[in-house]
Each structure stands twice: as structure tokens, then as C-alpha cells.
Amino acid sequence: MAQPSTAVIGSTGLVGSYILSTLLSQNLPVTTISRRAPKATGPTLNPIIEPNTDLWATSLTSLSPPPKTVFSALGTTRAAAGGIANQWKIDHDLNVALARAAKESGVKTFVFVSSGGTRGLFSNWAPYSKMKIGVEDTIKELGFDNAVVLRPGFILGEREERRFSGEEQARGAARAVGRWFGLGLQDRFAQEGEVIARAAVKAVEMIDKGEAKERFWVLEQGDIVRLGREEWKKEEGGNPSTRPLLIGPPSGPSPPYPYRMSGPVIPGFGRGSKDLGIPTANLPVNTPLTPWISSISSGVYFGWASLLLPPTHPNYSPAPNAVWSVFPMVMSIGYNPFYKNDTRSAEVHVLHKFDQDFYGVETRLLIMGYIRDERDYKGVEELVEDIMFDCEVARRSLERPGWRVKELGGEFEGGWLVRTHDEEVDKEGQKASL
Numbered sequence: 233m234a235q236p237s238t239a240v241i242g243s244t245g246l247v248g249s250y251i252l253s254t255l256l257s258q259n260l261p262v263t264t265i266s267r268r269a270p271k272a273t274g275p276t277l278n279p280i281i282e283p284n285t286d287l288w289a290t291s292l293t294s295l296s297p298p299p300k301t302v303f304s305a306l307g308t309t310r311a312a313a314g315g316i317a318n319q320w321k322i323d324h325d326l327n328v329a330l331a332r333a334a335k336e337s338g339v340k341t342f343v344f345v346s347s348g349g350t351r352g353l354f355s356n357w358a359p360y361s362k363m364k365i366g367v368e369d370t371i372k373e374l375g376f377d378n379a380v381v382l383r384p385g386f387i388l389g390e391r392e393e394r395r396f397s398g399e400e401q402a403r404g405a406a407r408a409v410g411r412w413f414g415l416g417l418q419d420r421f422a423q424e425g426e427v428i429a430r431a432a433v434k435a436v437e438m439i440d441k442g443e444a445k446e447r448f449w450v451l452e453q454g455d456i457v458r459l460g461r462e463e464w465k466k467e468e469g470g471n472p473s474t475r476p477l478l479i480g481p482p483s484g485p486s487p488p489y490p491y492r493m494s495g496p497v498i499p500g501f502g503r504g505s506k507d508l509g510i511p512t513a514n515l516p517v518n519t520p521l522t523p524w525i526s527s528i529s530s531g532v533y534f535g536w537a538s539l540l541l542p543p544t545h546p547n548y549s550p551a552p553n554a555v556w557s558v559f560p561m562v563m564s565i566g567y568n569p570f571y572k573n574d575t576r577s578a579e580v581h582v583l584h585k586f587d588q589d590f591y592g593v594e595t596r597l598l599i600m601g602y603i604r605d606e607r608d609y610k611g612v613e614e615l616v617e618d619i620m621f622d623c624e625v626a627r628r629s630l631e632r633p634g635w636r637v638k639e640l641g642g643e644f645e646g647g648w649l650v651r652t653h654d655e656e657v658d659k660e661g662q663k664a665s666l
């Protein structure tokens with residue numbers, strides 16, 4: 233890549249994945265180094281998949297030209313790492329090795345997502361604080377042109393795994409506090425992952441404009457909220473026109489996509505048609521049937537919807553040799569921050585004009601990729617504008633032969649969408665996937 237990219241480490245974690253999607257939404261060239269593929273994709277992404285973390289520092293130094301900025305939101309849990317010693321290897325040793333490698337290769341700005349309370353009374357006693365302090369001090373000593381250390385409090389959002397037992401309840405309580413008392417109180421101790429990511433990106437924008445407060449810039453909780461929520465809203469950060477129109481490479485989706493989901497259309501709150509003029513079909517969130525759904529991040533996805541419309545339905549238009557009608561779709565999985573839902577929903581907007589609703593109709597979804605995070609909005613117009621843009625992204629991305637299902641003249645093997653129940657049972661018996 234000729235243009236220096238930005239490198240993101242920890243891009244499969246909560247804050248890191250938000251940092252990545254924020255940068256991609258601005259069409260910036262980004263290189264990620266991770267054990268498995270990051271969730272977000274985009275034409276400006278260069279993902280380096282390296283299962284052996286010992287080689288990450290070398291992967292970083294071998295980037296040419298070197299990245300101008302490196303973000304590290306790398307961190308694990310004691311449970312996932314298998315004990316404090318192993319957690320130390322990732323949270324401390326690997327972060328330190330990466331910071332050193334970054335400095336060696338000429339990186340100008342290093343951004344580290346640390347943790348709130350690392351410097352407080354008794355904090356030196358806690359191994360977790362020690363790990364973070366060790367990294368912060370190394371970054372300071374290395375003398376980057378600029379460094380940013382973010383010290384968020386308790387992080388809200390969905391992690392792929394729980395950090396400590398009771399976290400779900402604690403997070404639920406933090407959200408509830410936000411709902412009951414307004415965001416002010418909630419912000420003080422529980423910044424949303426997205427806000428932390430935006431604060432990190434915003435800090436780098438300010439550094440690039442020569443507006444950094446200090447060369448070694450520490451963002452405490454209040455600064456994170458100011459940069460990531462208030463400042464961000466004033467600017468064009470979320471303007472859909474700055475988002476890429478194509479997701480993923482022309483060849484087609486890469487693992488873990490596509491995901492499959494199925495079920496009958498159930499009623500939602502009915503606001504889709506009424507408030508937004510964008511009808512949505514809700515599908516049941518069935519964790520035993522689709523275990524991935526509990527770990528997949530909330531956000532907006534796109535792909536194909538196949539409907540078992542009855543022949544009497546005015547829009548019955550089955551694919552050749554099939555009884556299912558296949559259409560492109562966009563969908564939201566999550567809590568709809570604009571409406572502050574309590575339960576997680578999966579809502580599909582089928583890209584087709586329907587003359588009649590289709591409640592109860594059996595539906596199959598092939599989720600081909602991820603578009604963006606869910607957002608909160610100042611007004612309904614902004615939400616509608618963003619969804620309209622999502623529709624355009626889906627339409628254009630799915631038009632490419634590598635993404636278009638064979639049933640509609642493309643090259644992508646999406647046979648599951650149109651198989652009859654009997655064929656499906658046969659195929660599953662033979663352990664065929666799609």
C-alpha cells in the first residue's frame with residue numbers, strides 16, 4: 233500500500249472493532265494484525281491474520297511504508313488467557329513489544345486503550361492495574377511524536393466473552409441508570425465502546441491538525457465522553473456520504489460469513505413502517521438454533537432474504553425451480569439505541585416493494601457481511617438517512633457476481649436459501665453446508 237496506513241491491533245475486541253469500523257467508514261487505509269479475521273471489512277482494509285502473537289511485532293515492523301498511527305485496544309481476560317501470567321503476556325508483554333516495534337519502524341502516533349482507575353490509591357497492588365501502568369509508562373518513555381492513552385471506566389457494549397462474572401448484570405444496570413437518570417450519570421463510569429473508539433479516532437484527528445493538548449495525552453473518562461460523544465456529534469463523523477458503498481472484496485464474503493438464520497416473521501413494535509416509512513420484518517432471536525447470534529456484535533448487516541410466500545401473495549415471485557422468493561436485504565441486530573429497546577431484536581428490511589405484509593411467512597437469511605455499528609440519532613430523519621444509505625451499500629455490494637447468489641444469476645453458492653424442507657434434511661444429513 234503506497235499511502236501510509238493506520239494499524240489497528242486488537243481489532244476483534246469490543247473497542248478495537250469500533251475503532252476499525254470508524255476508520256473504515258472514513259475510507260482510510262487500515263492494516264489490522266489479529267489472530268482471526270476482524271468483523272468489519274471494506275475496500276481500504278488490509279487484514280493480516282497471524283495466529284501466533286509472537287510474530288505480531290515483526291508483522292508490524294515489516295509494513296512498508298510504516299503506519300503513521302498505531303491503535304492498540306489489545307487486551308484479554310484472565311479466564312480467556314488461562315490465568316494472570318498468560319494475561320500478562322498479552323495485556324502487558326505483547327502491548328509493550330508492539331509499542332517498541334512501532335517506535336522502531338518510525339510510527340509517529342501511538343494510541344493505547346488502557347483502563348480507568350489504573351493510577352488510583354492501591355492501584356499498584358492490583359495486577360490488572362500494574363499491567364496497564366507498565367504499558368502506559370513504556371509508551372511514555374519511547375517518546376513518540378504523539379501518544380494517546382485512553383482510560384475509560386467500565387466499558388458498555390457487547391463483548392465476545394464476559395470479562396468477569398456478573399458483568400452482564402452490571403452492564404444492564406449501567407444501561408438502566410442511563411435510561412432512568414439521563415446519560416450524564418451513566419457517562420461518568422460506563423462509556424459505550426463506540427464512544428471510546430470515537431474519542432480515540434478524534435484525538436488522532438486533532439493531533440493531525442496540530443490541536444493535541446500534550447505530546448503524551450491522557451484521556452480520562454470525562455475527556456472520552458467529550459471527544460467521543462459531544463465533539464463527534466458536532467461534526468460529519470457519522471455522515472453517511474463518507475461511508476464506503478462497497479463492502480468486502482469482489483470475490484465474495486470471507487469467513488465467518490455467511491451466517492444463516494431462519495424463522496417466521498413476527499411482529500415488532502411496528503415503528504418501522506409508521507415512524508420511518510421503512511417496513512421491517514422481525515425474526516425471532518433463537519440462540520439454540522443460531523448460537524453465533526449471542527456473540528455477534530450488534531450492528532447493521534446485509535445479505536439475502538428468502539421468503540416462502542404463499543402463491544396468493546401479490547409479490548410471490550419464486551426463484552427458478554424453487555418455491556422461495558429471494559431478495560436482497562439489510563438488517564439490524566441489536567437494541568436500536570435510538571429507541572432504547574431492552575431486548576435484542578433482528579429486524580430485516582427487504583429491498584423490494586411489497587404490496588401486502590407477510591407476517592408468519594417462513595424466512596431464511598444469508599447474512600453476507602457487516603455494514604456498520606448501530607447508532608443513536610438526534611432525530612428520526614438521521615436514522616432514515618443512514619438506513620437509506622445502508623440499502624444502497626447492500627444493493628451495490630450484492631450486485632457483484634461474487635456476492636450474487638446463483639439462483640439470481642450470480643456465482644455465490646446460496647442453495648440453502650431455496651432448498652425445500654426435504655432437500656434440506658437430506659443435505660444436512662450429508663453434512664453439506666450451503
Ligand SMILES: Cc1cc2nc3c(=O)[nH]c(=O)nc-3n(C[C@H](O)[C@H](O)[C@H](O)COP(=O)(O)O)c2cc1C
Pocket residue numbers: 500501502503504505508512514532562563564567568569570571572579580581605606607608615618619622
Ligand atoms: C438497515 C437498518 C439499520 C438500522 N440502524 C439502526 C441504528 O443505527 N440505530 C437504531 O436505533 N435503530 C436502527 N435500526 C432499527 C430501526 O430503528 C427499527 O427498524 C425500527 O425501530 C422499527 O422497529 P420495529 O418494527 O420493531 O418497531 C435499523 C434498522 C434497519 C433495517
